[in-house]
Amino acid sequence: MGQPMPGPFLLQGAKALALSLMANTSVVSLDLADNWLLGEGAAAIAEMLKENHSISAVDLSDNKMGIEGAKAISAMLLENTTVVVLRLSGNEFDDHAAKYLADAITANSKVEVLDLSYNKFGHKAGEALGAAIAENIGLKELKISWNHLHSEGAVALAKGVGANVFLKVLDVSYNGFGNSGAAALGEALRANNVLEELNVSNNRISVEGALRLAVGLRENKTLKILRMIRNPMQNEGCCGLLKALQANSGTGMEILDLPDIAWSKELAELCEAVQTLLPNLLLRRGGSTRLQRKSLLAVELRPQPKVLAPWAS
Helix, strand or coil, X not given: CCCCCCXXXXXXXXXXXXXXXXXXXXXXEEECCCCCCHHHHHHHHXXXXXXXXXXXXXXXXXXXXXXXXXXXXXXXXXXXXXXXXXXXXXXXXXXXXXXXXXXXXXXXXXXXXXXXXXXXXXXXXXXXXXXXXXXXXXXXXEECCCCCCEHHHHHHHHHHHHHCCCCCEEECCCCECHHHHHHHHHHHHHHCCCCCEEECCCCCCCHHHHHHHHHXXXXXCCCCEEECCCCCCHHHHHHHHHHHHHHCCCCCCCEXXXXXXXXXXXXXXXXXXXXXXXXXXXXXXXXXXXXXXCCHHXXXXXXXXXXXXXXXX
Protein backbone atom coordinates (compact mmCIF):
# COMPACT_ATOMS: atom_id res chain seq x y z
CA MET A 1 0.00 0.00 0.00
CA GLY A 2 1.15 3.53 -0.69
CA GLN A 3 1.25 6.52 1.60
CA PRO A 4 -2.16 7.80 2.74
CA MET A 5 -3.11 11.07 1.14
CA PRO A 6 -3.72 13.96 3.52
CA GLY A 7 -7.29 15.12 3.76
CA PRO A 8 -10.20 16.03 6.03
CA PHE A 9 -10.44 12.50 7.39
CA LEU A 10 -6.89 12.50 8.72
CA LEU A 11 -7.32 15.96 10.20
CA GLN A 12 -10.59 14.95 11.84
CA GLY A 13 -8.87 11.85 13.20
CA ALA A 14 -6.07 13.95 14.70
CA LYS A 15 -8.58 16.30 16.33
CA ALA A 16 -10.64 13.40 17.67
CA LEU A 17 -7.55 11.74 19.11
CA ALA A 18 -6.40 14.99 20.67
CA LEU A 19 -9.79 15.50 22.29
CA SER A 20 -9.80 12.00 23.76
CA LEU A 21 -6.33 12.46 25.23
CA MET A 22 -6.94 15.92 26.67
CA ALA A 23 -7.71 14.66 30.18
CA ASN A 24 -6.32 11.14 29.85
CA THR A 25 -3.98 10.13 32.67
CA SER A 26 -3.06 6.57 31.67
CA VAL A 27 -1.28 7.14 28.34
CA VAL A 28 2.36 8.08 28.89
CA SER A 29 3.79 7.54 25.39
CA LEU A 30 2.32 8.83 22.12
CA ASP A 31 3.65 7.58 18.76
CA LEU A 32 2.08 9.31 15.76
CA ALA A 33 5.03 9.00 13.39
CA ASP A 34 4.35 8.92 9.63
CA ASN A 35 0.69 9.92 9.76
CA TRP A 36 0.54 12.97 7.46
CA LEU A 37 -0.61 15.20 10.29
CA LEU A 38 0.64 18.29 8.46
CA GLY A 39 0.63 21.61 10.30
CA GLU A 40 -3.05 21.64 11.25
CA GLY A 41 -3.04 18.12 12.64
CA ALA A 42 0.13 18.85 14.58
CA ALA A 43 -1.51 21.97 16.00
CA ALA A 44 -4.39 19.85 17.35
CA ILE A 45 -1.95 17.48 19.06
CA ALA A 46 0.04 20.41 20.42
CA GLU A 47 -3.06 21.98 21.97
CA MET A 48 -3.82 18.67 23.67
CA LEU A 49 -0.30 18.47 25.07
CA LYS A 50 -0.77 21.85 26.71
CA GLU A 51 -3.50 20.30 28.86
CA ASN A 52 -2.30 16.71 29.22
CA HIS A 53 -0.05 16.08 32.22
CA SER A 54 0.79 12.39 31.79
CA ILE A 55 2.35 11.95 28.34
CA SER A 56 6.13 12.12 28.64
CA ALA A 57 7.29 10.64 25.30
CA VAL A 58 6.04 11.98 21.94
CA ASP A 59 7.01 10.87 18.43
CA LEU A 60 5.73 13.13 15.65
CA SER A 61 8.36 12.18 13.08
CA ASP A 62 7.64 12.21 9.35
CA ASN A 63 4.43 14.20 9.44
CA LYS A 64 5.31 17.06 7.05
CA MET A 65 4.43 19.61 9.73
CA GLY A 66 6.37 22.49 8.23
CA ILE A 67 6.42 25.98 9.71
CA GLU A 68 2.84 25.80 10.99
CA GLY A 69 3.66 22.63 12.91
CA ALA A 70 6.89 24.14 14.25
CA LYS A 71 4.96 27.13 15.57
CA ALA A 72 2.40 24.90 17.29
CA ILE A 73 4.94 22.55 18.85
CA SER A 74 7.09 25.46 20.01
CA ALA A 75 4.11 27.18 21.65
CA MET A 76 3.26 23.91 23.38
CA LEU A 77 6.79 23.55 24.74
CA LEU A 78 6.52 26.96 26.38
CA GLU A 79 3.69 25.59 28.56
CA ASN A 80 4.14 21.81 28.79
CA THR A 81 6.15 20.48 31.74
CA THR A 82 5.78 16.71 31.26
CA VAL A 83 7.21 15.84 27.81
CA VAL A 84 10.73 14.51 28.25
CA VAL A 85 11.33 12.76 24.92
CA LEU A 86 10.33 14.55 21.69
CA ARG A 87 11.01 13.20 18.20
CA LEU A 88 10.45 15.61 15.32
CA SER A 89 12.60 14.18 12.53
CA GLY A 90 11.54 14.40 8.90
CA ASN A 91 9.07 17.29 9.19
CA GLU A 92 10.42 19.67 6.55
CA PHE A 93 11.53 22.20 9.16
CA ASP A 94 13.67 24.92 7.56
CA ASP A 95 15.53 28.00 8.79
CA HIS A 96 12.24 29.85 9.36
CA ALA A 97 10.84 27.02 11.47
CA ALA A 98 14.09 26.91 13.44
CA LYS A 99 13.42 30.37 14.86
CA TYR A 100 10.30 29.13 16.64
CA LEU A 101 11.96 25.93 17.80
CA ALA A 102 14.93 27.89 19.11
CA ASP A 103 12.64 29.99 21.31
CA ALA A 104 11.16 26.81 22.77
CA ILE A 105 14.58 25.21 23.33
CA THR A 106 15.75 28.31 25.15
CA ALA A 107 12.77 28.42 27.50
CA ASN A 108 11.94 24.73 27.99
CA SER A 109 13.95 22.88 30.64
CA LYS A 110 11.97 19.62 30.74
CA VAL A 111 12.71 17.98 27.37
CA GLU A 112 15.78 15.77 27.74
CA VAL A 113 15.84 13.99 24.36
CA LEU A 114 15.16 15.93 21.14
CA ASP A 115 15.38 14.52 17.62
CA LEU A 116 15.47 17.09 14.79
CA SER A 117 17.17 14.91 12.19
CA TYR A 118 16.19 14.65 8.52
CA ASN A 119 14.96 18.23 8.24
CA LYS A 120 16.06 21.21 6.12
CA PHE A 121 18.02 23.33 8.58
CA GLY A 122 20.65 25.57 7.00
CA HIS A 123 23.16 28.05 8.39
CA LYS A 124 20.51 30.44 9.75
CA ALA A 125 18.99 27.55 11.68
CA GLY A 126 22.44 26.67 13.01
CA GLU A 127 22.84 30.17 14.36
CA ALA A 128 19.41 30.22 16.00
CA LEU A 129 19.63 26.72 17.42
CA GLY A 130 23.23 27.23 18.56
CA ALA A 131 22.25 30.26 20.63
CA ALA A 132 19.32 28.31 22.08
CA ILE A 133 21.48 25.30 22.98
CA ALA A 134 23.88 27.57 24.82
CA GLU A 135 21.04 28.74 27.06
CA ASN A 136 19.18 25.44 27.48
CA ILE A 137 19.36 23.75 30.87
CA GLY A 138 17.47 20.52 30.22
CA LEU A 139 18.57 18.75 27.04
CA LYS A 140 20.73 15.66 27.49
CA GLU A 141 20.54 14.24 23.98
CA LEU A 142 20.20 16.11 20.67
CA LYS A 143 20.03 14.49 17.24
CA ILE A 144 20.26 16.90 14.34
CA SER A 145 21.80 14.66 11.69
CA TRP A 146 20.91 14.72 7.96
CA ASN A 147 20.38 18.46 7.69
CA HIS A 148 22.26 21.19 5.81
CA LEU A 149 24.39 22.59 8.62
CA HIS A 150 27.68 23.95 7.32
CA SER A 151 29.86 27.05 7.36
CA GLU A 152 28.58 29.68 9.79
CA GLY A 153 25.67 27.51 10.88
CA ALA A 154 27.92 24.61 11.87
CA VAL A 155 30.28 26.93 13.75
CA ALA A 156 27.39 28.58 15.61
CA LEU A 157 25.91 25.24 16.62
CA ALA A 158 29.29 24.04 17.87
CA LYS A 159 29.75 27.20 19.93
CA GLY A 160 26.38 26.58 21.53
CA VAL A 161 27.47 23.09 22.48
CA GLY A 162 30.64 24.48 24.03
CA ALA A 163 28.59 26.75 26.29
CA ASN A 164 26.04 24.09 27.26
CA VAL A 165 26.54 22.34 30.61
CA PHE A 166 23.88 19.61 30.39
CA LEU A 167 24.07 17.99 26.92
CA LYS A 168 25.59 14.49 26.99
CA VAL A 169 24.88 13.13 23.49
CA LEU A 170 25.13 15.06 20.20
CA ASP A 171 24.60 13.63 16.72
CA VAL A 172 25.41 16.00 13.86
CA SER A 173 26.32 13.31 11.33
CA TYR A 174 25.53 13.70 7.63
CA ASN A 175 25.68 17.47 7.54
CA GLY A 176 28.44 19.55 6.00
CA PHE A 177 30.44 20.79 9.00
CA GLY A 178 33.70 20.76 7.08
CA ASN A 179 36.96 21.96 8.59
CA SER A 180 35.56 25.16 10.09
CA GLY A 181 32.83 23.23 11.88
CA ALA A 182 35.36 20.65 13.08
CA ALA A 183 37.58 23.41 14.42
CA ALA A 184 34.63 24.89 16.30
CA LEU A 185 33.84 21.47 17.74
CA GLY A 186 37.45 21.23 18.87
CA GLU A 187 37.07 24.49 20.75
CA ALA A 188 33.78 23.25 22.19
CA LEU A 189 35.46 20.09 23.49
CA ARG A 190 38.08 22.20 25.23
CA ALA A 191 35.41 24.17 27.07
CA ASN A 192 32.75 21.50 27.58
CA ASN A 193 33.10 19.11 30.52
CA VAL A 194 29.77 17.31 30.17
CA LEU A 195 29.43 15.90 26.62
CA GLU A 196 29.96 12.11 26.51
CA GLU A 197 29.08 11.11 22.95
CA LEU A 198 29.69 12.95 19.66
CA ASN A 199 28.86 11.73 16.16
CA VAL A 200 30.35 13.79 13.33
CA SER A 201 30.38 11.07 10.69
CA ASN A 202 30.16 12.12 7.03
CA ASN A 203 30.81 15.83 7.47
CA ARG A 204 33.50 16.55 4.86
CA ILE A 205 36.16 16.81 7.57
CA SER A 206 39.62 16.56 6.02
CA VAL A 207 43.07 16.34 7.61
CA GLU A 208 42.98 20.00 8.65
CA GLY A 209 39.62 19.65 10.38
CA ALA A 210 40.60 16.44 12.15
CA LEU A 211 43.75 18.07 13.51
CA ARG A 212 41.77 21.08 14.73
CA LEU A 213 39.25 18.83 16.45
CA ALA A 214 42.13 16.88 18.00
CA VAL A 215 43.20 20.03 19.83
CA GLY A 216 40.06 19.74 21.92
CA LEU A 217 40.60 16.03 22.52
CA ARG A 218 43.95 16.79 24.12
CA GLU A 219 42.17 18.55 26.98
CA ASN A 220 38.70 17.00 27.16
CA LYS A 221 38.10 14.60 30.06
CA THR A 222 34.47 13.57 29.61
CA LEU A 223 33.96 12.45 25.99
CA LYS A 224 33.52 8.67 25.87
CA ILE A 225 32.39 8.02 22.29
CA LEU A 226 33.58 9.77 19.13
CA ARG A 227 32.31 8.65 15.72
CA MET A 228 34.12 10.07 12.68
CA ILE A 229 33.54 7.56 9.88
CA ARG A 230 33.08 8.65 6.24
CA ASN A 231 35.29 11.73 6.55
CA PRO A 232 38.23 12.33 4.14
CA MET A 233 40.68 12.81 7.01
CA GLN A 234 43.24 10.29 5.68
CA ASN A 235 45.92 8.63 7.79
CA GLU A 236 47.32 11.96 8.94
CA GLY A 237 44.02 13.05 10.44
CA CYS A 238 43.54 9.71 12.18
CA CYS A 239 47.04 9.95 13.62
CA GLY A 240 46.26 13.42 14.93
CA LEU A 241 43.27 12.13 16.87
CA LEU A 242 45.20 9.23 18.34
CA LYS A 243 48.14 11.42 19.34
CA ALA A 244 45.69 13.73 21.13
CA LEU A 245 44.38 10.80 23.18
CA GLN A 246 47.93 9.67 23.80
CA ALA A 247 48.80 13.09 25.20
CA ASN A 248 45.68 13.34 27.38
CA SER A 249 46.29 11.42 30.60
CA GLY A 250 42.74 12.10 31.77
CA THR A 251 40.87 11.07 28.62
CA GLY A 252 37.65 9.17 29.18
CA MET A 253 37.45 7.83 25.61
CA GLU A 254 35.91 4.36 25.34
CA ILE A 255 34.95 4.09 21.64
CA LEU A 256 36.63 5.77 18.68
CA ASP A 257 35.29 5.13 15.16
CA LEU A 258 37.72 6.05 12.39
CA PRO A 259 37.13 6.10 8.62
CA ASP A 260 37.34 2.81 6.72
CA ILE A 261 40.59 3.49 4.85
CA ALA A 262 43.86 1.64 4.25
CA TRP A 263 45.99 2.16 7.33
CA SER A 264 49.63 3.16 6.92
CA LYS A 265 52.36 1.55 8.97
CA GLU A 266 52.61 4.70 11.09
CA LEU A 267 48.89 4.71 11.86
CA ALA A 268 48.83 1.00 12.64
CA GLU A 269 51.77 1.30 15.01
CA LEU A 270 50.21 4.33 16.67
CA CYS A 271 46.98 2.38 17.15
CA GLU A 272 48.95 -0.37 18.87
CA ALA A 273 50.64 2.15 21.15
CA VAL A 274 47.39 3.88 22.07
CA GLN A 275 45.67 0.54 22.65
CA THR A 276 48.46 -0.43 25.06
CA LEU A 277 48.15 2.88 26.86
CA LEU A 278 44.33 2.72 26.93
CA PRO A 279 43.45 -1.02 27.08
CA ASN A 280 39.73 -0.35 27.51
CA LEU A 281 39.49 1.73 24.34
CA LEU A 282 37.41 0.14 21.57
CA LEU A 283 39.09 1.31 18.37
CA ARG A 284 37.03 0.66 15.24
CA ARG A 285 37.58 1.23 11.53
CA GLY A 286 34.48 2.21 9.62
CA GLY A 287 32.22 1.55 12.60
CA SER A 288 33.09 -2.17 12.66
CA THR A 289 32.37 -3.90 15.94
CA ARG A 290 35.61 -5.82 15.57
CA LEU A 291 38.30 -4.74 18.01
CA GLN A 292 41.41 -3.35 16.35
CA ARG A 293 43.98 -4.74 18.75
CA LYS A 294 46.48 -7.01 16.98
CA SER A 295 47.87 -7.50 13.48
CA LEU A 296 47.02 -3.94 12.50
CA LEU A 297 49.85 -3.85 9.99
CA ALA A 298 48.14 -6.57 7.95
CA VAL A 299 44.77 -4.80 7.70
CA GLU A 300 43.70 -4.48 4.06
CA LEU A 301 41.56 -1.82 2.48
CA ARG A 302 37.90 -2.81 2.14
CA PRO A 303 35.57 -1.07 -0.36
CA GLN A 304 33.47 1.64 1.26
CA PRO A 305 29.88 2.04 -0.03
CA LYS A 306 28.89 5.53 -1.04
CA VAL A 307 26.13 7.24 0.92
CA LEU A 308 25.15 10.74 -0.12
CA ALA A 309 24.41 13.27 2.59
CA PRO A 310 21.80 15.98 1.88
CA TRP A 311 24.42 18.60 1.10
CA ALA A 312 25.95 16.33 -1.57
CA SER A 313 22.73 15.80 -3.49
